[in-house]
Amino acid sequence: MRHLLTSSFCLALCACSAAPSSPSFPCDAAGLSGIETLICQTPELAQLDTQLERVYAAAVAESKESDILPAYQRGWIKGRNDCWKSDDPQGCVRESYRTRISELQAQYQLLPASASADFLCGGGNEPLSVSFYPSLIPTAQVSFRQQSSLMFQQPAASGSRYQGQNESYWEHHGEASLVWGFGAEPLTCVQAQP
DSSP states (O other): OHHHHHHHHHHHHHHHHHSOOOOSSOTTOTTOOHHHHHHHHOHHHHHHHHHHHHHHHHHHHHOSOTTHHHHHHHHHHHHHHGGGGSSSHHHHHHHHHHHHHHHHHHHTTOSOOSEEEEEEETTTTEEEEEEEEOOSSOEEEEEETTEEEEEEEEOOSSSEEEEOSSEEEEEETTEEEEEESTTOOOEEEEEOOO
């Protein structure tokens, strides 16, 4: 009897761990896109979809612009669904989720910053502030000239490198190089004294 109970427990445990992940939307709904069908069929993508649902709900709770965030999310879903055009739709969807989760985690400070630093740029006249977040893809929130840019960590041979839409930040041994805007010349920034 004891052996039978142990075997039954092991079977139940295996069945639970092998249970497929399900996304935040019903997989049996009519009219699913090809990408939504792919998400339903791929446990990793289904798990990322569920994670994004939780992160998005937390961002909505933190947001002061309740009408803008849903519009951006609808735009993101449209972009995610365009992954059918990619040579690697599954990889495209995976990176789309990872980027969106990381963006929301940092933008709405759903995670505490792991570090922050202040610099003076362009001969010491212009302040630069950077906060780093341990999101799914490590991110930096960079503030300069009364504007802010969310940047994602990039591979670097040395130091830390982050890339935004038209901005980049690279730091090495207390000195930073900042490009702020399309075609802008790099600025040298030195760490501000506490």
